[in-house]
Amino acid sequence: MNRRIPKLLVAFVLAAGASSLWAAQQAASADMEDYTIPEGTEFKLQLHTTVNSKTSKPGDRIIATLYDPVFVYDESVLRKGTRVDGHIGEVKAAGRRGKGGYLALVFDSVELPNGEKQAILGSLTEVFSSEGGGDPIVGVEGDLKGHGASRKKQLALIAIPTGGAAATGSMGAAIAVGAAATVAALVLPRGKQASLETGSLVGMRLDRDVTFSLPVNQN
Numbered sequence: 001m002n003r004r005i006p007k008l009l010v011a012f013v014l015a016a017g018a019s020s021l022w023a024a025q026q027a028a029s030a031d032m033e034d035y036t037i038p039e040g041t042e043f044k045l046q047l048h049t050t051v052n053s054k055t056s057k058p059g060d061r062i063i064a065t066l067y068d069p070v071f072v073y074d075e076s077v078l079r080k081g082t083r084v085d086g087h088i089g090e091v092k093a094a095g096r097r098g099k100g101g102y103l104a105l106v107f108d109s110v111e112l113p114n115g116e117k118q119a120i121l122g123s124l125t126e127v128f129s130s131e132g133g134g135d136p137i138v139g140v141e142g143d144l145k146g147h148g149a150s151r152k153k154q155l156a157l158i159a160i161p162t163g164g165a166a167a168t169g170s171m172g173a174a175i176a177v178g179a180a181a182t183v184a185a186l187v188l189p190r191g192k193q194a195s196l197e198t199g200s201l202v203g204m205r206l207d208r209d210v211t212f213s214l215p216v217n218q219n
Contacts, residue, residue, distance in 0.1 A: 035077045036211040037070060042125060043204045044068045045084055045107075052195040053101030053146060054093045062086040062105060067201060077214065083111040084204070086122070090143070093193065100146035100191030102139070107204050118212045122204045131197035142205070146192035 045064040063085055070078040089104030107122035123142035130136060137145040196202070 031216050032213040033216050034211055034213050035072050035075075036209055037072060037077070037206060039206055039208050041070070041206045043070060043084065043122070043206070044128065045202050045204050047196055047200045047202060048198055050196065050198050051088065051103060051105065051144070053091055053103045053144075053193045054195075056088045056091055056103055058088055058091055060088040062088065062107070064107070064202075064204075078110065079113070082113075084120075084122075085109045085111075085117075094146055094191040098191050101193040102143050102145040103194050104141075104143045105202075110210075112212055113214060118210060120210050121207045123207055125203040125205045127196065128201035128203065131199040136194055136196060144194040144196065146194040 044067040046067045048063040048065065049061070051060075051062065063083065066078060066080050066082040066084060069076045069080045070082075084107055086105055086107035086109075089106045091103040092101055094101035105124045107120060109117045110120050112118050124138055124144060125142065126138050127136055127144075135147065137147065139145050
């Protein structure tokens with residue numbers, strides 16, 4: 001009896017299985033298409049996390065969703081409502097002498113239609129609308145800033161003692177101005193915290209290209 005037949009049969013079955021697996025993988029890859037969203041693309045996001053320079057800590061997670069879909073060559077690759085996550089970077093609470101607080105928002109991932117997380121790097125560009133009032137400022141480096149003490153208050157505090165010092169001569173006026181500046185620094189209230197409430201609409205800039213695969217005709 002030829003005992004080599006079972007071995008040949010096993011080899012044939014394994015080869016056939018490998019061929020089928022390769023064919024399946026090729027078919028699956030043929031049904032996928034790569035998309036690249038270029039650096040500089042801007043997203044409009046709705047926040048679902050409240051951030052505040054007084055209470056937020058570096059590393060705290062941020063949840064947001066796309067307010068508008070994202071297109072590549074007129075084709076929608078990320079639908080409205082797609083989840084975009086991030087975290088709090090550097091934080092500094094509002095301080096004395098009218099100094100406003102600030103914090104950095106870093107967007108680090110987007111959820112693809114298949115549920116997978118795709119790493120991204122995005123930064124804050126603007127605030128379209130701020131829930132809960134307030135008027136936060138976005139700095140040139142994408143950090144969110146709270147307003148300092150109003151310039152009107154600062155000028156008023158300095159002007160009060162200097163008005164009567166005009167007749168005392170230049171030396172007296174200089175001393176009065178210096179004293180006024182010291183008083184102003186001591187009595188100025190704290191600046192405002194940098195904050196955004198849940199529901200606020202913000203802009204995000206993609207700071208590097210991101211490439212991912214999506215099923216053909218299912219994006």
